[in-house]
Amino acid sequence: MESFETAAPIIVLVCSLTALLFSFIKFYSVKRKSEGTDMMKSISVKIRKGAMAYLKRQYKTVGIFFAIMFFILTVLAAKRFLSPFVPFAFLTGGFFSGLSGYVGMNIATYANTRTANGVRDGLNKGLKIAFASGSVMGLTVVGLGLFDISVWFILLKFVFKLNINDVMTAMLTFGMGASSMALFARVGGGIFTKAADVGADLVGKVEVGIPEDDPRNPACIADNVGDNVGDVAGMGADLYESYVGSIISCGALASAAGLGFNGVLVPMLIAAIGIIASIIGTFFVSTKEGATQKSLLGSLRRGTYIASILSAVGSAFLIFTLLPDNSNVIWAVISGLIAGVMIGYFTEYYTSDSYNPTKNLAKSSNTGSATIIIDGIALGMSSTAIPVIIIGISVIISYFTAGGMASFEDGLYGVGLSAVGMLSTLGITLATDAYGPVADNAGGIAEMSGLPDIVRERTDALDSLGNTTAATGKGFAIGSAALTALALIVSYTDKITEMGIELNLSVTNPAVLIGLFSGAMLPFLFSAMTMRAVGRAAQKIVVEVRRQFKEIKGLIDGKAEADYETCVDICTKSSLKEMIFPAALGILAPIIVGLVLGCNGVVGMLAGALISGFALAVMMANSGGAWDNAKKYIEAGNFGGKGSENHKAAVVGDTVGDPFKDTSGPSVNILIKLLSMVSIVFAALIATYGGMGLF
């Protein structure tokens, strides 16, 4: 077994490198494709330049934050409140999380014009390019995530020779870098994309009356940049963080359950298996020419299902070998895999116009914008029930099959494993998700460069499919965030207990109760902040676009070119400014609550934020998605079609839904994990100074 102990982490490392290598090859295979006409090239360059300029400035801003935090963490480490490795791990976590977003966005900005050019030859070619770009993103995220984990594990275990418990306690604090980076990326990118989108629509579509993606609109490049920095870079950093968080917290739970080296290795090895399964899955995604939308979706699903099955079989083999006494935990892994798929399915059910909820929502536009808003909110609210039930059943299955009846710790390890199971095939699920914005951008480029209608029709087919996979992806992101946060909360309590502090986590303990109250309020406050930020930034865009239409002569007739850079610049500046306060809330809340209410209060706060944040995130994502598709359903000719009063009402719904589904909703996912991570890092400090002597 000794040789296995050394070999296993190296196997994990090799798998992570395989993912990176594969994604490197895909990257160049995409880049080799033709970019199309000069016009297309020039637009694509503008989008890439804008997106890169944004990311660079975002990293600079975030860099200041990381420098400050590094200093604080070093002081804490020097005073022995933290393992000395944490400040460095904080940096690597943040770096790789940011890098995931960067690589994903980079390839997306290369793939957009190539996809547009590809569909000129046929749907299959376009799908392949867009999906290849998604695969680069998916495999980069999992590759970098597992690389970071395995390198640190090897360092701590074999170079610094810590025992396995100390390794996991130290590694548990590593996620904060990734979480902070993810929050900045999601909030900043989310504000950017929606400010540009809303701003462009309010003046372009509503006031001036030109279509979406019209090159005369000064904000149209900013809008397309937004798709990349929000939906791609933000999403990448988000899921990087869930992925790393779930693996680390599961490892920590294994060590707390006394499952030793093998128990800790299992989540890493499952992730490694998932990577290989995902790579294999990507080869099954392709379609014949003349494919319908249904067969396109089937083709993407085929890849995902094959990867899931391979992953489940591989995990079973692994668990029977490494944990023969706890082999039932395989059900935890499988329940996680299935729960992810099911939440994704119900997200689609509630938000796709193929099903009744969204069709009925479109119908409520008959009585105007007020009723479509009320019904959309009601739709989102009622859609929270099923995901909660699915998560509940998944927790019950994983807890009890992992042996929760006999040992509490064993059961919790099962819950951790179900999160790992859900995320194990992230390489391919994220690929199907990240493919959407590429198709969206391709459509924009086709429109802006005046390609024939057939091209736009094909990109629309790809894009509409992207909406479905994005819905599924969002369901996944929310589901995995819930399970990961759950595992992190439990790991936090283990960490506190290990310090020799006895916790009283009863919900009737006043500290826990007040913690629960404040925690439940945080996602509401956070959502309010991010929504308002979008509003303020969009206002600035409106003012600028109006100015350009007024001052640039010939712009409206297409004789002069708009000043795209200024709009991109405004979005960049406002979103970077606006992301500070929400991020500060996420980082300061656990520290303030901890200082006032002590460790018990922190656990209450984490649980409160998790449960109310989960409901709120599901609600906002599904309300927003349904409004978007209700509008599209009307545009497709139902209830009066484009330009009708119904359509106007639906546009109001869609505009309200934009910050719901693309800014506030997804950011809440990260908030609930960041709160846990910050609590874990500051655990020793709060354990010493928290509670005001009362709690």
Added chain:
Amino acid sequence: MESFETAAPIIVLVCSLTALLFSFIKFYSVKRKSEGTDMMKSISVKIRKGAMAYLKRQYKTVGIFFAIMFFILTVLAAKRFLSPFVPFAFLTGGFFSGLSGYVGMNIATYANTRTANGVRDGLNKGLKIAFASGSVMGLTVVGLGLFDISVWFILLKFVFKLNINDVMTAMLTFGMGASSMALFARVGGGIFTKAADVGADLVGKVEVGIPEDDPRNPACIADNVGDNVGDVAGMGADLYESYVGSIISCGALASAAGLGFNGVLVPMLIAAIGIIASIIGTFFVSTKEGATQKSLLGSLRRGTYIASILSAVGSAFLIFTLLPDNSNVIWAVISGLIAGVMIGYFTEYYTSDSYNPTKNLAKSSNTGSATIIIDGIALGMSSTAIPVIIIGISVIISYFTAGGMASFEDGLYGVGLSAVGMLSTLGITLATDAYGPVADNAGGIAEMSGLPDIVRERTDALDSLGNTTAATGKGFAIGSAALTALALIVSYTDKITEMGIELNLSVTNPAVLIGLFSGAMLPFLFSAMTMRAVGRAAQKIVVEVRRQFKEIKGLIDGKAEADYETCVDICTKSSLKEMIFPAALGILAPIIVGLVLGCNGVVGMLAGALISGFALAVMMANSGGAWDNAKKYIEAGNFGGKGSENHKAAVVGDTVGDPFKDTSGPSVNILIKLLSMVSIVFAALIATYGGMGLF
């Protein structure tokens, strides 16, 4: 002391009878006032007839539910899962809760036309009549509540000679009748009032272009009926339930803390003192002729503040006498009193157009309805922070001053007392609140019967003041619901523990966790159901009003009378039908969760519903209130005034806010208490059969 033990409950009984007597006298003093012109009389009779017809049918529907529940409870009692008194107490609770609503609504429908007639002579006369009507309601609610409690207490203690612990354990289960009745009244009334309001506006104001309260609108009587059945009867049943719940649960906590007879008596006696203080306070409400709105508000506040001070002084005297060893609990009472006032103040801050939040909201109408919706939701969401902090501080103060450091139970008794303190002056706070709908109705009658403009101006002054006091009242209702639910949850755990079952309420226990998740989701699902119910009912009104305008010749020219009864009838039927499912959710959820997850899961569910419900209720109340007042602010001539694009956008906001603030939001308050009450009643059953053998 023996003689005191007998005397004290009788003193409480006498105080409750004093309140009822006072309210009886006020009732007839209002009824003696002149009703005004024949036209006014006839309109008032229509409103009263409609309201009474609704209530009668509501009671009939609810009667079936009560009969079924009585049967179920009797079976449970026969099988010894419940005290044999519970089925009967269930009936009295429901009866008195319903009676509170009935009396309040009855006087309101007498007072509306008399107030309208009174303001013809002057503002002060109108205020006095409207406030006297509010006082009838306020004092009936507290009078009947304390009557029910003291009679049962005397029966159980002195007739059936139970010991004090058994008395309180039995009485704890008494609240379910009141809670169920309150939920039916709030949900049914809330659906009625908003369906009529939205339906009347959508056709009358928007399609036909006639003003609000125009007698040509077939739904205008239904609209005014709605104010009575929703805002008056619903509110009365709601606060009856909080009031009784807080006193009983505090008594149960006293008995659990081993504070004996005196500890149990204290909450009842504080309530009794509060009644006397409230009666005295009412004498200070009057204003000079030529009063400004500010001096009117000052006059109402004077009454409330005097009552609060008297109540605090009286309670201090009481506590120093009866609980000399725990005399610090007076701070718990005072912290509750202050917390109620502060939550009310901040509710006003967020929703009144005298302050920036609502002014800024009105401004966001510049960019249309989508932005005013987004900003309104953000306003509501961010307004959740301060009430949570106030409740948190109040819990900390009451827990620790009551001795929570040394004894957990003593501390919780303090939390219970702070709820009692907050509600002790309910007699007068409810009076200032219930006065609003009367003024609103008076304005409607003035409009419909064509009184001179000066009358409408004066009723508008009274009404606008009513909006402020209603905001304060809503803050009170939410704050007290939170504290009462908190006390009920703790009482539930005591009850389970007394059965010899050991609870593991740690938030890391999977049953508690899943319970928390499901509980947090319930208010979302419940709000979705009630919001949709309003939409469906409003649709029916729209269809009927359109039909009447089309089929009744001469209606639009004022030559023929509308068929008001049919609209009232449609509202009645739909709201009674629509209230079934939300109510069933509130009653079945604790039983289902209990059967699946056991008692620990139930506590998790209760806590989850409390914390997410609190945030959601605050958000919906404040978003709705702010939209309403933003619209009024624009109508007052800001941002383009009536008829402008800004006004149109604000009307959309107001319409979305209607079900938020008058149906779903207030109903969530009751939901969180009803869930606790049902859990308490079915505790023994769940303790025996719950948890599927797993939990």
